[in-house]
Amino acid sequence: MNEIPVYFEIPANLTVKKFISKLGKQVDLQIVNQQYTIKTFYDSFDWRLYNADMICEYNHSQIISQLKLMHNKSGHLISSIEIGHVPSFSHLFPESPFKKKLEPILEMRALLPICHLPYEAYLVNIVNKDQKTILRLQIEQHEHLNNRVQLHPLKGYEKSHQKIARLLQEKFDLVPSLSGSLLHEELKQQGRKVKDYSSKITIKLKPDMRADKASKFIYKHLLQAMQANEAGTIQDTDSEFLHDFRVAVRRTRSGLSQIKNTLPAEKVSQHASFFAWLGQITGPTRDLDVYLLSYPHYKKNLPLSLQDDIAPLYDLLLQKQQQAQKELSEKLKSPQYKKQLIAWEEYLNEPLPKKGQASHANQSIQEVANIRIWKVYQRVIKEGNAINANSPAEALHDLRKTCKKLRYLMEFFQSLYPQQEIKTAIKSLKGFQSVLGDFQDYEIQELNIKHFSEEMMNNHVASNTLLAMGVLVQYLDTMKHSARNHFAEQFNIFITPENKATFKHLFAHKA
Numbered sequence: 001m002n003e004i005p006v007y008f009e010i011p012a013n014l015t016v017k018k019f020i021s022k023l024g025k026q027v028d029l030q031i032v033n034q035q036y037t038i039k040t041f042y043d044s045f046d047w048r049l050y051n052a053d054m055i056c057e058y059n060h061s062q063i064i065s066q067l068k069l070m071h072n073k074s075g076h077l078i079s080s081i082e083i084g085h086v087p088s089f090s091h092l093f094p095e096s097p098f099k100k101k102l103e104p105i106l107e108m109r110a111l112l113p114i115c116h117l118p119y120e121a122y123l124v125n126i127v128n129k130d131q132k133t134i135l136r137l138q139i140e141q142h143e144h145l146n147n148r149v150q151l152h153p154l155k156g157y158e159k160s161h162q163k164i165a166r167l168l169q170e171k172f173d174l175v176p177s178l179s180g181s182l183l184h185e186e187l188k189q190q191g192r193k194v195k196d197y198s199s200k201i202t203i204k205l206k207p208d209m210r211a212d213k214a215s216k217f218i219y220k221h222l223l224q225a226m227q228a229n230e231a232g233t234i235q236d237t238d239s240e241f242l243h244d245f246r247v248a249v250r251r252t253r254s255g256l257s258q259i260k261n262t263l264p265a266e267k268v269s270q271h272a273s274f275f276a277w278l279g280q281i282t283g284p285t286r287d288l289d290v291y292l293l294s295y296p297h298y299k300k301n302l303p304l305s306l307q308d309d310i311a312p313l314y315d316l317l318l319q320k321q322q323q324a325q326k327e328l329s330e331k332l333k334s335p336q337y338k339k340q341l342i343a344w345e346e347y348l349n350e351p352l353p354k355k356g357q358a359s360h361a362n363q364s365i366q367e368v369a370n371i372r373i374w375k376v377y378q379r380v381i382k383e384g385n386a387i388n389a390n391s392p393a394e395a396l397h398d399l400r401k402t403c404k405k406l407r408y409l410m411e412f413f414q415s416l417y418p419q420q421e422i423k424t425a426i427k428s429l430k431g432f433q434s435v436l437g438d439f440q441d442y443e444i445q446e447l448n449i450k451h452f453s454e455e456m457m458n459n460h461v462a463s464n465t466l467l468a469m470g471v472l473v474q475y476l477d478t479m480k481h482s483a484r485n486h487f488a489e490q491f492n493i494f495i496t497p498e499n500k501a502t503f504k505h506l507f508a509h510k511a
Helices: 016-024 097-106 158-170 181-189 211-235 239-258 265-300 308-332 335-349 365-386 393-412 419-458 463-485 487-494 497-506
Strands: 007-009 028-043 054-060 065-071 077-082 112-127 133-141 148-153 175-177
Touching (some): 028 133, 365 497, 393 419, 419 497
Antiparallel strands (some): 028 054, 054 065, 133 148
16 A cells, blocks of 8 residues: 655645635645745765665744654655754754654765755644544645645544545645655755765766876866865865865876876876875874774773773864864965866866877777776786795785776776666776775874874873873774784685676776
8 A cells, every 4th residue: 555645745826825725625724824934855975764664854833843854755754853952963962762763864965055945834633523633734835846735643543644634736736755755846946956976976977988088187176076076175064075075086196197198298197296286285183083983983992991981082182183174274265276286177178189299189989998997907916926925015015006096997987887787897996995994094093192192202191091091092003913814815716716706897808
């Protein structure tokens, strides 16, 4: 049986007052109140709630201020909380079922207002012959959008919900709608749409596209990602703005070095230095963001008796992060940054010559992609096979860099290959990369926590804090060695005959 609709759209030719009047002739109803209300839709910048099939809306009036999570398709309530102010992060919410639903989806991202809708809210009760309320309606009168009716079923009166839902469709020609339809319509009026930002790379290339044209197309996509995250990075809205900004920078740097000889060498060299500078100035803040995000994990893995003693570390990290963030914001607002970013954008928008100047500029992007991916893949295999138990840490770090180059190339060009096969190949690489990434991260964290410990010792922190820091360093060292020990296992999974065959089928026979 299909779910009974909860939301309905009132036809444009039917005013709210006429609708209530007509409905009153069909059922017994009571107008409880009429209240000016502001509806604000919330989500993260990357639409995490919507991607989880949820709509988050905050209805604020003189009577009530309620934040609700609803199923996008059915409109049924998942959880709600009465709250006077919407916190920016899930961990700032009071302990509640609402927080438990929100926190694992939102994670470290800020909960941001997407759009505001003022409306007149009519609360109407439908009653039976005994004057008992059997269904509640909220009717929303909007100025520029079609008006809405929302049904609030009551336990024990499910048949009344079904009956009224059928009545609204058959007698009043009301159309069932999704709880998110209002959000869609309001965004459309603003020239926006839901999920208008994603950190995932989705570049659509044609196999016969000239290589220099395709290269510029890729870099334009990455520039848009940088620009989308620039304001949030400067304002420190949440840590993921800087993360996504840095990923776009890294991908651009990798493209400039790995999509070889498709653009003039002097242009590549000129702009590559700018992106190297961007990577350098954004690194310290991102590292400190990671430490702050990791802090709960650090604390949890200490003995219970030492968990409170680690608090000075958080204070030190926060102080350093705020200072690094301030310096980064100043650099991203500087004339130097703006001038070079504009120069890069202008170059990408310059029309291409009839014949490309670089040696591979006039080849098809399919040819270039096949050659480059296959070559870097072979380098990964060679470097991985050369690593043994006695290899220095630097060998694993170098392999990690090569894996990143391969991953970025495969993501740039994934639209040129059968979707399922390229996804399988990328997934196999991700699994292998995660071990290399863990090894590097734990090694760097161990080293930096030692430095922080020395700094705190010079500041005469309590001996128990230094003890807790020492235990934390030991934990990170253990995790580093665990990741190192898993290297051979994960590399062997990556080089299985089946996986090698996938890579060869996709790239080698075409290169």
